Amino acid sequence: MSRQVRVIIITGTMGAGKTTILSEASDILSSAGVVHAAIDLDTLGIAHLPADARELMFRNLASVWSNYHSAGVTRLLLAEAVESREDLNRICAAIPEAEITVCRFLASMETAERRVRNREPGMLQAKLVSRVTELEQILNRANIEDFSIANDHGSVTKVA
Numbered sequence: 001m002s003r004q005v006r007v008i009i010i011t012g013t014m015g016a017g018k019t020t021i022l023s024e025a026s027d028i029l030s031s032a033g034v035v036h037a038a039i040d041l042d043t044l045g046i047a048h049l050p051a052d053a054r055e056l057m058f059r060n061l062a063s064v065w066s067n068y069h070s071a072g073v074t075r076l077l078l079a080e081a082v083e084s085r086e087d088l089n090r091i092c093a094a095i096p097e098a099e100i101t102v103c104r105f106l107a108s109m110e111t112a113e114r115r116v117r118n119r120e121p122g123m124l125q126a127k128l129v130s131r132v133t134e135l136e137q138i139l140n141r142a143n144i145e146d147f148s149i150a151n152d153h154g155s156v157t158k159v160a
Contacts, residue, residue: 022079023038039061039064039065041079062093065094102144
């Protein structure tokens with residue numbers, strides 16, 4: 001028997017707070033006894049491969065989702081900077097029968113760059129900080145969100 005799956009995709013540029021909000025929203029649902037899964041899609045695609053790592057990330061999502069779904073999960077929080085309608089379609093293909101809502105988190109470029117600079121102290125810091133503005137522009141053009149929430153200030157719990 002198939003079950004309708006409710007999915008909230010948390011999108012935004014680097015440093016917008018996707019991972020932090022994903023974790024807090026999961027904690028809120030857990031404290032209310034709501035059965036769900038929370039996946040930061042970046043963690044399913046960390047690799048250095050001779051082939052397209054993004055393609056593998058979507059295949060990994062399908063595999064992980066299959067396991068959650070067979071365990072009875074019908075609610076999913078998913079964090080990912082969804083850069084195109086094609087990427088959204090790939091997520092839909094990985095999560096059959098999904099009712100998807102896309103929530104975009106917005107932060108000023110100054111805030112987002114500061115967050116990335118603080119969390120990425122390594123050799124790729126400058127490259128990742130410069131990606132903040134580039135990714136924001138890509139997300140603006142893609143315009144796939146159903147709604148957006150400002151996440152510059154305030155309580156993580158209230159934003160979640």
